Amino acid sequence: MRNFEYWNPTRLFFGRGETDRVGQECRKYGERVLLAYGGGSIKKTGLYDRIVRRLQEAGCSVTELSGIQPNPRLSKVREGVEICRREKVEVVLAVGGGSVIDTAKIVAAGVCYDGDPWDFFTGKSVPERKLPLGTVLTLAATGSEMNRNAVITNDETQEKLVVKNPVLFPDFSILDPENTFTVPKDHTVYGIVDMMAHVFEQYFHPVPETPLQDRLAESIMKTIIEYTPRVLENPKDYDARATIMWCGTLALNHLIEAGLTGDWATHRMELELSGVYDIPHGAGLAILFPQWMEYVLPLIPKKFAQFAERVWDIPRGNRSDEDLGRAGIERTRQWFREIGAPTRLREVGIGEERLEEMAERVAKRGPIGSVKVLTKEDILTIYRRSL
Numbered sequence: 001m002r003n004f005e006y007w008n009p010t011r012l013f014f015g016r017g018e019t020d021r022v023g024q025e026c027r028k029y030g031e032r033v034l035l036a037y038g039g040g041s042i043k044k045t046g047l048y049d050r051i052v053r054r055l056q057e058a059g060c061s062v063t064e065l066s067g068i069q070p071n072p073r074l075s076k077v078r079e080g081v082e083i084c085r086r087e088k089v090e091v092v093l094a095v096g097g098g099s100v101i102d103t104a105k106i107v108a109a110g111v112c113y114d115g116d117p118w119d120f121f122t123g124k125s126v127p128e129r130k131l132p133l134g135t136v137l138t139l140a141a142t143g144s145e146m147n148r149n150a151v152i153t154n155d156e157t158q159e160k161l162v163v164k165n166p167v168l169f170p171d172f173s174i175l176d177p178e179n180t181f182t183v184p185k186d187h188t189v190y191g192i193v194d195m196m197a198h199v200f201e202q203y204f205h206p207v208p209e210t211p212l213q214d215r216l217a218e219s220i221m222k223t224i225i226e227y228t229p230r231v232l233e234n235p236k237d238y239d240a241r242a243t244i245m246w247c248g249t250l251a252l253n254h255l256i257e258a259g260l261t262g263d264w265a266t267h268r269m270e271l272e273l274s275g276v277y278d279i280p281h282g283a284g285l286a287i288l289f290p291q292w293m294e295y296v297l298p299l300i301p302k303k304f305a306q307f308a309e310r311v312w313d314i315p316r317g318n319r320s321d322e323d324l325g326r327a328g329i330e331r332t333r334q335w336f337r338e339i340g341a342p343t344r345l346r347e348v349g350i351g352e353e354r355l356e357e358m359a360e361r362v363a364k365r366g367p368i369g370s371v372k373v374l375t376k377e378d379i380l381t382i383y384r385r386s387l
């Protein structure tokens with residue numbers, strides 16, 4: 001196990017009815033609130049009215065940043081920064097999924113920075129402060145509600161990049177599972193793939209002797225597998241939605257990566273796909289992950305065998321680690337198909353055309369992967385096998 005520092009300052013309010021706290025929690029940080037949200041689902045579900053009412057009751061004034069799209073854009077971030085400056089906003093409140101929360105994070109940090117917020121992504125600058133930030137999560141997926149990451153796409157260059165900085169932890173997040181009852185089936189599935197992929201990234205790594213981290217990761221994976229059919233069959237099954245929501249947060253709130261170095265190559269390869277082709281992040285991950293797993297299987301066969309046995313309950317028989325591991329990978333691919341995720345690039349409209357250019361861009365951004373540092377050729381091979 002490696003040395004680590006673990007710090008997570010986000011205050012969580014989890015459960016039915018917790019949404020109604022939103023006014024009082026925001027008011028603790030200030031009076032003028034920027035309400036950030038997406039394409040309108042919160043208006044359809046009534047959540048918008050409920051939140052505005054609670055904010056007003058608490059004495060807050062509300063300005064809006066609306067229309068944040070999935071795979072959120074830098075132009076929207078810039079718009080949000082301008083609004084905050086003009087309206088002298090004191091608190092940013094994100095109501096939505098990862099796209100809305102990530103936008104709100106960079107708006108909140110961008111207001112406190114003199115230059116362009118894209119500088120945070122290129123390494124030209126690092127966020128040093130941000131406005132207070134609260135979130136009301138409506139889609140279980142990214143973990144952004146309790147982590148220090150944000151992912152934004154540059155409209156002009158189609159680069160989709162991530163920034164990781166402790167400044168970006170939300171101050172509080174409200175996780176009311178009832179707010180996820182209306183998530184449509186496709187986005188429920190993409191969210192589930194994403195949280196599962198976050199666990200994979202931190203489970204398959206080269207650091208020896210991480211038994212507790214392994215078992216934490218395995219229990220999250222097994223719980224996701226057990227509860228996915230329930231949320232898909234009955235989207236209003238409270239305990240199933242609550243369980244999946246908590247899995248999503250724990251999958252990427254830095255707990256399970258303590259003491260190890262996650263791989264994250266598949267995420268880096270995926271962000272390139274969803275940046276260029278605007279596909280849902282979870283769809284790209286379901287396609288790439290089994291291919292990456294097969295590619296690196298010979299390097300850590302024991303870990304893949306453990307995955308097959310402990311997560312998928314596949315009996316060893318007289319198989320080698322590698323053969324057992326391969327059966328676990330095949331089961332993972334089959335599970336993605338069963339729950340309705342794509343497993344081929346062509347299914348989401350991606351062909352050979354830009355694969356080389358994308359592999360080059362990913363490789364150029366610096367070392368990628370901890371199980372195996374992937375070269376441009378490795379990345380291209382994985383993309384091609386995913387066609």
Ligand code: NZQ
Binds near residue numbers: 039041096097098100
């Ligand atoms: O925009 P609206 O109308 O709200 O609709 C959204 C959107 O179309 C809809 N939705 C959300 N909650 C709903 C709902 N529809 C009905 N009822 C509800 N309760 O769902 C659609 C997708 O929303 P989005 O926020 O894009 O999904 P997700 O939470 O999966 O976020 C994906 C983004 O997060 C990034 C991804 O790359 C992608 O850009 N990631 C962020 C991470 C982080 N900050 O830590 C890590 C991840 O690995 C990931 O990269």
Ligand code: ZN
Binds near residue numbers: 142194197198267281
């Ligand atoms: Zn992800």
